[in-house]
Amino acid sequence: MGSAADDFDETERRRRREADRPSSLVARFGDDQPLRLDGGALLSPWQIAYTTVGKLNADRSNAVLVCHALTGDQYVASPNPVTGKPGWWGLMVGPGRPVDTDRFFVICANVLGGCMGTTGPASTDPATGRPYGVDLPLITIPDMVRAQAALVESLGIDTLFAVVGGSMGGMQVLEWAAAYPERVFAAVPIATGARHSSQNIAFHEVGRQAVMADPDWCRGAYLEAGRSPRKGLAVARMAAHITYMSGQSLHAKFGRNLQDRERVTFGFEADFQIESYLRHQGMSFVDRFDANSYLYVTRAMDYFDLAAPHGGVLAHAFAGTRTRFCVASFTTDWLFPTTESKAVVHALNAAGANVSFVEIASDRGHDAFLLDEPELFATVRGFLTGAARARGIEGPAAPRIAGDAPPTQPAVKAVVQRGGGR
Amino acid sequence: MSDAATPSTRPAPARIRNDLRVVAELVAPGARLLDIGCGDGDLLAYLAAEKGVDGRGIELSQAGVNACVARGLSVIQGDADRDLAYYPDRGFDYAVLSQTIQATMAPKTVLQELLRIGDKAIVSFPNFGYWDVRLRLMFGGRMPVSERLPYSWYDTPNIHFCTIRDFVALCREIGATVEKAVALDGNGNRVPFNAPWWVWNLIGAQAVFLLKRR
Numbered sequence: 093m094g095s096a097a098d099d100f101d102e103t104e105r106r107r108r109r110e111a112d113r114p115s116s117l118v119a120r121f122g123d124d125q126p127l128r129l130d131g132g133a134l135l136s137p138w139q140i141a142y143t144t145v146g147k148l149n150a151d152r153s154n155a156v157l158v159c160h161a162l163t164g165d166q167y168v169a170s171p172n173p174v175t176g177k178p179g180w181w182g183l184m185v186g187p188g189r190p191v192d193t194d195r196f197f198v199i200c201a202n203v204l205g206g207c208m209g210t211t212g213p214a215s216t217d218p219a220t221g222r223p224y225g226v227d228l229p230l231i232t233i234p235d236m237v238r239a240q241a242a243l244v245e246s247l248g249i250d251t252l253f254a255v256v257g258g259s260m261g262g263m264q265v266l267e268w269a270a271a272y273p274e275r276v277f278a279a280v281p282i283a284t285g286a287r288h289s290s291q292n293i294a295f296h297e298v299g300r301q302a303v304m305a306d307p308d309w310c311r312g313a314y315l316e317a318g319r320s321p322r323k324g325l326a327v328a329r330m331a332a333h334i335t336y337m338s339g340q341s342l343h344a345k346f347g348r349n350l351q352d353r354e355r356v357t358f359g360f361e362a363d364f365q366i367e368s369y370l371r372h373q374g375m376s377f378v379d380r381f382d383a384n385s386y387l388y389v390t391r392a393m394d395y396f397d398l399a400a401p402h403g404g405v406l407a408h409a410f411a412g413t414r415t416r417f418c419v420a421s422f423t424t425d426w427l428f429p430t431t432e433s434k435a436v437v438h439a440l441n442a443a444g445a446n447v448s449f450v451e452i453a454s455d456r457g458h459d460a461f462l463l464d465e466p467e468l469f470a471t472v473r474g475f476l477t478g479a480a481r482a483r484g485i486e487g488p489a490a491p492r493i494a495g496d497a498p499p500t501q502p503a504v505k506a507v508v509q510r511g512g513g514r
Numbered sequence: 515m516s517d518a519a520t521p522s523t524r525p526a527p528a529r530i531r532n533d534l535r536v537v538a539e540l541v542a543p544g545a546r547l548l549d550i551g552c553g554d555g556d557l558l559a560y561l562a563a564e565k566g567v568d569g570r571g572i573e574l575s576q577a578g579v580n581a582c583v584a585r586g587l588s589v590i591q592g593d594a595d596r597d598l599a600y601y602p603d604r605g606f607d608y609a610v611l612s613q614t615i616q617a618t619m620a621p622k623t624v625l626q627e628l629l630r631i632g633d634k635a636i637v638s639f640p641n642f643g644y645w646d647v648r649l650r651l652m653f654g655g656r657m658p659v660s661e662r663l664p665y666s667w668y669d670t671p672n673i674h675f676c677t678i679r680d681f682v683a684l685c686r687e688i689g690a691t692v693e694k695a696v697a698l699d700g701n702g703n704r705v706p707f708n709a710p711w712w713v714w715n716l717i718g719a720q721a722v723f724l725l726k727r728r
Contacts, residue, residue, distance in 0.1 A: 418583065434592075437592075441590070441597075447588060448590060449590035449591050450576065450579050450591055470580055470584050471583050473584065474584030477586050478583075478587065
């Protein structure tokens with residue numbers, strides 16, 4: 093029994109080390125290069141942790157930025173140093189995959205406000221020598237993108253061939269295209285929207301309240317107090333997890349099945365498999381994620397409304413854009429339903445933009461964007477192939493067999509990918 | 515042979531349907547074009563390759579959209595009745611509606627939208643006044659089902675069939691100028707002579723119209 097608890101502690105210790113000294117690459121920006129935040133503050137010094145896969149070509153024209161979702165990280169296609177799990181989007185990004193690392197130079201950075209090495213609430217505040225905690229200024233999606241833009245610039249890349257991401261990653265993709273239209277040749281926002289809906293804000297608020305109601309949250313100063321609001325964060329994750337799946341997929345997977353028992357216990361144990369599953373999801377999440385980071389990144393999503401600074405007209409955010417867009421949604425995604433993607437598509441149409449849009453039939457809800465969805469891969473591969481042709485660079489390798497299996501490896505079993513991506 | 519399964523690297527189809535070829539002939543090189551109901555994207559791919567046309571598409575079926583996007587075309591999933599409203603005025607040189615107007619909920623509105631979005635509209639449709647259709651109705655006494663019109667009345671997506679003369683009347687009603695019209699016979703070949711509308715209405719299995727805003 094004790095050993096399991098020790099494992100959790102060891103995972104959490106590893107993760108806390110990553111906050112300041114990530115295992116990945118990291119770009120540091122000193123006091124002379126402060127980051128201007130939407131909230132009005134100047135952040136300095138600050139750092140952004142990232143990974144790269146593939147080779148940058150001589151023209152520096154084959155760079156693809158992958159933006160991760162809510163609780164993702166920079167380990168898009170390489171093992172996560174905290175959990176040891178494979179990269180969170182290995183089905184999409186890798187050799188022979190749609191975002192083909194044999195052809196593209198792929199960059200993925202931990203978001204601002206995250207906890208895997210980019211400046212966030214778990215990072216040490218150089219002014220005090222203590223973790224920022226909730227003294228870190230609030231972060232927005234445009235702030236995250238501004239930080240990524242500074243990174244991309246520091247890598248000597250003027251124009252990204254593509255920016256790709258799902259969910260919160262998709263919000264960053266849209267923000268990139270709106271804020272830096274000349275620096276994004278192609279944009280692939282998946283299962284996302286140009287603003288967070290009231291319902292989505294509501295779910296996030298439930299999660300934040302669960303964290304803040306945990307006495308171990310210590311008003312945000314739990315790191316110094318040597319504590320951790322594990323229960324609150326686990327409940328937050330449980331609530332959020334429900335929103336990532338469709339009612340259909342939950343029922344297909346768990347139904348009303350009981351967990352290791354013949355009949356209900358007339359008590360409050362996890363009688364049902366779905367309860368046991370959610371508890372497991374909650375507990376394994378708290379090891380790898382910082383509770384304050386969860387508050388910050390959920391808030392960033394809530395604040396996102398791309399049309400707001402453009403007089404409430406989304407089309408104005410994309411006025412005159414020459415970026416090519418490929419928007420994708422999933423039929424059973426109720427967190428970012430197709431209507432949200434279509435609002436983006438209609439705005440792009442109104443702006444005269446070059447846009448493709450696919451609604452993919454899937455019963456897996458929002459999670460589908462991280463899973464083995466051959467239609468999604470075929471769409472992204474086809475889109476990037478066409479865009480690469482227009483850009484004059486080599487596109488992704490053609491799939492050699494029907495569907496979108498990669499040329500060499502068999503498809504990684506989808507369930508392995510769960511957990512890290514969003 | 516290795517590229518046999520990679521349409522994405524070979525965008526131009528070697529052959530396209532006859533009615534699409536007629537449509538393609540009406541399009542000026544280098545134009546901006548919106549193809550509504552673009553199917554697998556054959557027309558868009560052909561026009562891009564042969565005439566350097568900057569094309570966009572709208573297609574209802576997911577399979578069609580995926581096929582288009584997978585060959586590098588810019589196509590969105592949507593339909594003529596609901597999605598045209600979001601396009602700006604005169605955003606395109608041509609708005610094309612191939613073999614689709616008879617399947618729309620509101621053909622008149624759709625036609626007006628085409629002429630709002632495009633400087634010109636190209637519309638092709640099966641002619642319900644074709645002699646074969648008339649004979650089947652007259653002597654069979656039932657809604658015609660043929661190779662060209664393969665659906666039974668109860669499961670057809672074609673809810674608004676019209677004849678060539680009906681279409682000409684609608685154009686007049688909405689103030690569209692017919693710049694050019696082509697009738698195709700039962701084999702898909704161009705009817706090679708000019709004739710009054712009532713003749714074309716009898717011998718044309720399909721028609722292709724080039725319309726201009728008046």
